[in-house]
Amino acid sequence: MARILVSEADFDVGAEIALLTAGRTDIGGIGCFIGTVRDAVPQADAPVVSALTLEHYPAMTERAIGRIVAEAERRWTLLGCTVIHRVGRLAPGENIVLVLAASAHRQAALDATAFLIDWLKTKAPFWKREEFIDGASAWVEAKDSDDAAAERWT
Amino acid sequence: MARILVSEADFDVGAEIALLTAGRTDIGGIGCFIGTVRDAVPQADAPVVSALTLEHYPAMTERAIGRIVAEAERRWTLLGCTVIHRVGRLAPGENIVLVLAASAHRQAALDATAFLIDWLKTKAPFWKREEFIDGASAWVEAKDSDDAAAERWT
Amino acid sequence: MITILYFAWLRERTGLSEETLALPDAGMTVADLIALLAARGPGHAAAFQNRRTVRCAVNQEFADPATVLRSGDEVAFFPPVTGG
Amino acid sequence: MITILYFAWLRERTGLSEETLALPDAGMTVADLIALLAARGPGHAAAFQNRRTVRCAVNQEFADPATVLRSGDEVAFFPPVTGG
Numbered sequence: 103m104a105r106i107l108v109s110e111a112d113f114d115v116g117a118e119i120a121l122l123t124a125g126r127t128d129i130g131g132i133g134c135f136i137g138t139v140r141d142a143v144p145q146a147d148a149p150v151v152s153a154l155t156l157e158h159y160p161a162m163t164e165r166a167i168g169r170i171v172a173e174a175e176r177r178w179t180l181l182g183c184t185v186i187h188r189v190g191r192l193a194p195g196e197n198i199v200l201v202l203a204a205s206a207h208r209q210a211a212l213d214a215t216a217f218l219i220d221w222l223k224t225k226a227p228f229w230k231r232e233e234f235i236d237g238a239s240a241w242v243e244a245k246d247s248d249d250a251a252a253e254r255w256t
Numbered sequence: 257m258a259r260i261l262v263s264e265a266d267f268d269v270g271a272e273i274a275l276l277t278a279g280r281t282d283i284g285g286i287g288c289f290i291g292t293v294r295d296a297v298p299q300a301d302a303p304v305v306s307a308l309t310l311e312h313y314p315a316m317t318e319r320a321i322g323r324i325v326a327e328a329e330r331r332w333t334l335l336g337c338t339v340i341h342r343v344g345r346l347a348p349g350e351n352i353v354l355v356l357a358a359s360a361h362r363q364a365a366l367d368a369t370a371f372l373i374d375w376l377k378t379k380a381p382f383w384k385r386e387e388f389i390d391g392a393s394a395w396v397e398a399k400d401s402d403d404a405a406a407e408r409w410t
Numbered sequence: 411m412i413t414i415l416y417f418a419w420l421r422e423r424t425g426l427s428e429e430t431l432a433l434p435d436a437g438m439t440v441a442d443l444i445a446l447l448a449a450r451g452p453g454h455a456a457a458f459q460n461r462r463t464v465r466c467a468v469n470q471e472f473a474d475p476a477t478v479l480r481s482g483d484e485v486a487f488f489p490p491v492t493g494g
Numbered sequence: 495m496i497t498i499l500y501f502a503w504l505r506e507r508t509g510l511s512e513e514t515l516a517l518p519d520a521g522m523t524v525a526d527l528i529a530l531l532a533a534r535g536p537g538h539a540a541a542f543q544n545r546r547t548v549r550c551a552v553n554q555e556f557a558d559p560a561t562v563l564r565s566g567d568e569v570a571f572f573p574p575v576t577g578g
Contacts, residue, residue: 116270119290127348129294134367134568136273136290140360141281148279155396156577159501159570162554186533194281206294208494209405215287219362219578225539227551227570228577229502241503244574251363269441291494310493311488313417316470349443353494362578373494381467381486383418395419398490 104171104183108163110190113200117214122182122202129181131208133215135201141194143232152235156189156198159227163187168215170221174203177217177255178210185218187228219256258325258327258337262317264344267354276336276356284336285362287369295348306389310343310352313381314378317341324375328357331371331409332364339372343383371409378406412479414447416457417433420464433481440466441475443485459461472476496563498531500541501572506547507541516563524550525559527569547573 105121107113115136123129141149167185174183184202193199199222203214222228230242259275269290275325277283295305321339348372353376356370374380376393384396385396412431416424434446444466448458452475458464466473479485496515500508518530528550531540542548550557551570563569 114270114275115288116268119269121574122293125349127293129292129349131293132290133287134269134290134293135362136286136288137362138277138283139281139288140284157502158577159499159551159554159572161568162551163569165554166577168310195277195279195283206296208289208291208373212289212366212373216366218368223578224575226577227501227572228289229573230576231502233324234344234513241573244576248578311418312493313415313470313488315484316486319470342457353425369424377494378491380493381417381488381491383489384492385418395489396492398492402494 104168104175104185106164106171106184107165107186108147108160108167109188109189112188112197113186115200118186118200118202121163122184122204126181128206129204130206131142131174131204131211133201133203133205133208133211133213135215135219136197137199137219139194139196139198150234150236151194151232153191153193153233155191155231155233156187157229157231158187162227166226167169167222170218170225173221174218177203178203178214180205180210180214181232183214183218185222187222187226189228214226220248220251220255223248235238258322258339259336260318260321261340262312262314262321263340263342266351269354271318272338272340276338280335280358282292282360283358285358285365287355287357287362287365287367288354289369289373290351291353293346293348293350293352293372299382300343304322305348305386307345307347307387308352309345309385309387310341311383311385312341312343315361316381319377320380321343322378324372327375328368328372332357332368334359334368335362337368337372337374340382341376343382353388359373364385374402374405374409379403389409411482412483412485414443415484417485420457420487421478423445423454427441433479438471438479439475440477440485454458457487463475465490478482480481495565496567496569498527499570501543501570503539503573504571508537517563522563523559524552524561524563524569527563527570528559535545541571549574
């Protein structure tokens with residue numbers, strides 16, 4: 103039932119929602135989250151990030167996302183679910199990740215959406231490398247706040 | 257900064273996201289909720305709703321939504337916000353409401369999205385009337401669960 | 411004069427979407443107005459029968475029973491909202 | 495034989511995205527393998543210097559230091575994930 107995709111290509115949010123809801127009249131709410139590349143790092147006010155490269159573990163990625171989605175489906179009554187994560191080199195403003203969760207009721211749709219992005223951040227094998235406008239680059243460090251967000255659901 | 261619209265016409269989620277994010281590179285996450293017409297009422301297993309009519313108080317509606325959006329902007333650092341609510345007669349499967357909230361960080365975007373839809377449900381002057389397949393119709397009653405959801409934020 | 415608006419089942423029960431009324435006295439509150447309107451006839455009585463299910467806005471802002479009315483006000487009565 | 499994969503800065507520090515190794519003895523755990531690899535040279539030593547920042551998957555499932563390895567396993571080492 104879930105649509106899981108790891109891709110270098112961008113996604114079309116409207117088309118993905120249409121695919122999720124086509125022909126359905128039992129959905130009451132669709133929760134959605136879109137993650138995008140920011141040009142500012144938390145420590146700076148000025149734009150400093152010129153590009154982001156997402157590496158992943160191809161043999162594991164879709165399986166790991168599938169486990170996260172299965173856990174969401176175990177916790178909430180979902181009528182459809184989409185997770186698309188991009189890989190490769192992305193410019194500021196570009197889309198990184200799309201999460202959609204449809205349910206009869208808004209609270210399930212919204213909670214499942216928040217759960218899916220929290221767990222994707224901590225349990226799916228992606229790594230971000232930032233390039234800065236001064237030519238330097240560095241791997242993004244995992245954040246304690248992301249671990250805390252993921253722990254909320256356990 | 258916020259885009260607030262009350263309209264009989266449908267909305268295009270992809271176009272609204274594009275409008276919200278155009279030319280911006282400081283957004284890290286966009287939260288989104290779409291409410292749609294369900295053909296099943298909570299008390300029944302079978303599809304029974306044939307149409308939904310949304311009445312509103314035109315002179316008050318956009319002002320009330322503006323106050324809700326202003327409260328969201330007071331609570332979270334948002335980089336953009338869109339609320340579109342449809343009125344008139346809608347068929348099962350059709351869109352009712354769109355909420356978008358953009359922020360540098362996902363938690364603010366997701367929390368603001370949930371807040372906006374919770375408060376729209378309890379503080380904006382819309383009333384739903386359901387038509388059933390047997391020809392009957394009835395005003396939807398306000399739910400205690402919606403009041404409880406709105407109270408979470410106070 | 412004040413303008414009174416009815417929405418949803420208050421509109422259906424009163425049979426009116428709008429009516430005007432000369433403010434009978436200064437210091438009249440929303441609660442006073444409801445008592446006055448409820449005595450206007452069976453439709454109005456049905457509309458205001460269970461006052462806990464009636465909400466009010468004065469000049470497009472939510473108001474409570476103690477809100478004092480002034481000439482020129484737009485007073486709206488409606489059920490608890492169910493949009494979203 | 496086992497296949498060992500490195501991602502992100504573990505790949506950069508070891509200078510390898512993949513290597514193979516004959517399993518030296520039955521009952522070898524992930525922790526044993528890390529100790530063995532860390533002694534392979536300065537790049538590997540740097541990659542495994544701070545073991546609390548190294549995560550492991552065996553056959554594409556997250557694994558912990560006590561996981562026992564078997565011939566044919568695919569063992570991946572990588573930093574805490576940062577996608578989403």
